[in-house]
Amino acid sequence: MRKISAKTAVSVGLVCCHVCNLVVSGCGEHVVAHCPRCDARLHRRKPASIPRTWALLLASYILYIPANLLPIMDTGSLITYRSDTIMSGVIHLWVTGSQGIAAIVFIASIMVPMFKLLALTYLLISVQRRSIRGLKQRTRLYRLVEFVGRWSMLDIYVVTLLAAIVQMGSLAIVKAGPAAIPFGAVVILTMIAAQTFDPRLIWDSLQHKRG
Amino acid sequence: MSVLIACHECDLLQQEVELKPGGVARCRRCRALLYRDTPHSVDRSLAFTISAAMFFAIATIYPIYSIDMKGSKNAINLYGAVGSLWDQGMPVISAVVAATAIVVPIAQLLMLLYLLFPLRLGIIAPGVPMILRVLQAIKPWGMIEVLMLGILVSLVKLTGNFTVVPGIALWSFACLTFMLAALESTFNPHVVWAHIARHHARVAE
Numbered sequence A: 001m002r003k004i005s006a007k008t009a010v011s012v013g014l015v016c017c018h019v020c021n022l023v024v025s026g027c028g029e030h031v032v033a034h035c036p037r038c039d040a041r042l043h044r045r046k047p048a049s050i051p052r053t054w055a056l057l058l059a060s061y062i063l064y065i066p067a068n069l070l071p072i073m074d075t076g077s078l079i080t081y082r083s084d085t086i087m088s089g090v091i092h093l094w095v096t097g098s099q100g101i102a103a104i105v106f107i108a109s110i111m112v113p114m115f116k117l118l119a120l121t122y123l124l125i126s127v128q129r130r131s132i133r134g135l136k137q138r139t140r141l142y143r144l145v146e147f148v149g150r151w152s153m154l155d156i157y158v159v160t161l162l163a164a165i166v167q168m169g170s171l172a173i174v175k176a177g178p179a180a181i182p183f184g185a186v187v188i189l190t191m192i193a194a195q196t197f198d199p200r201l202i203w204d205s206l207q208h209k210r211g
Numbered sequence B: 001m002s003v004l005i006a007c008h009e010c011d012l013l014q015q016e017v018e019l020k021p022g023g024v025a026r027c028r029r030c031r032a033l034l035y036r037d038t039p040h041s042v043d044r045s046l047a048f049t050i051s052a053a054m055f056f057a058i059a060t061i062y063p064i065y066s067i068d069m070k071g072s073k074n075a076i077n078l079y080g081a082v083g084s085l086w087d088q089g090m091p092v093i094s095a096v097v098a099a100t101a102i103v104v105p106i107a108q109l110l111m112l113l114y115l116l117f118p119l120r121l122g123i124i125a126p127g128v129p130m131i132l133r134v135l136q137a138i139k140p141w142g143m144i145e146v147l148m149l150g151i152l153v154s155l156v157k158l159t160g161n162f163t164v165v166p167g168i169a170l171w172s173f174a175c176l177t178f179m180l181a182a183l184e185s186t187f188n189p190h191v192v193w194a195h196i197a198r199h200h201a202r203v204a205e
Helices: A049-069 A086-095 A099-128 A135-165 A180-196 A200-210 B041-061 B078-087 B091-120 B128-141 B144-159 B168-186 B189-204
Strands: A014-016 A023-025 A073-077 A081-084 A172-176 B004-006 B013-015 B024-026 B033-036 B065-069 B072-076 B163-166
Touching: A014 B004, A023 B004, A049 A086, A049 A099, A049 A180, A073 A135, A081 A086, A086 A099, A099 A135, A099 A180, A099 A200, A099 B144, A135 A172, A135 A180, A135 A200, A135 B065, A135 B072, A135 B078, A135 B091, A135 B128, A135 B144, A180 B091, B041 B078, B041 B091, B041 B168, B065 B144, B072 B078, B078 B091, B091 B128, B091 B144, B091 B189, B128 B189, B144 B163, B144 B168
Parallel strands: none
Antiparallel strands: A014 A023, A073 A081, A073 A172, B004 B013, B024 B033, B065 B072, B065 B163
């Protein structure tokens, strides 16, 4: 990339279409404009990025509690009955000899959602405080949040497949527990929160500091 | 005249440069991916779309695996799994699985076919800008690779208590995952926009 100057699009009154990359001039802060090439809605920054992301994030924090405390899967047979939360399911996998799978489920279902919640909280607070420290690192953190988000859906698929196959006959049964819905909601809401957060706000603090 | 581009992650304004085949343009400030060069993008992504569509059909219709429960065999395919969850009184979860593992991938493949096939013949199909917009919007919600991992995890869980027989769909899902990854790395909206821009220029003349 050849250097023109360290100018952002917004500082010279331009806006770059988020769908087709066309750079368009003159888009007001509150004026609704559409891209002349692809007709996508143009905006300098994602609309109401901070309040929307906070709202989705707070809802996720609340749902995170039932998602982890309630059972996500009930397993029963003639002689045994288990009701597993996400964590007890991981422990059960570990002690029954599937350490590798236990690690995968632990990362996807426990570490990834918690990481997403904490990372987005940190990004929001640092943007609101107009911090100019670690701009590159924070952009990289955002990219990671976007990348790992989808993998938390793993447990939902596992429960679906197990509940579907182990149910005929009365010898054994697997059912999705009450945590499945709040857990799925946490995954989806944090994915939307990652989308409503605008990483350009991280770099806007730089412009603000310069005045 | 050089073309301007602004980074989607830090808004830095930069000039587009020619890339060498297979090259990648990154933002000089935050290293975000700006655009990339994918040789023979239309040919390759069309080929991967067609093969992905065929694997998708096999992967969803045929049984993923079957288990042996005291002599009675029990097999499921993806549609059956979604339907079974619905019948068990979990319509929300069932709908989420249907959307992310069936509806979004089908929509993506159909839209890509509609877009790429005419483009291969040098025609811009009507509504292409809208399709590119929708493709970008639904991209995060197609989760076949996560489903693939889910199938493997459920397989390991089942082998503890049952005799599990892998089905055709298990292998098809594995192939589908690879096809979609190949599609992801060969399909390039930047190339399609360049086609559209050239087409507009020709019409204007």
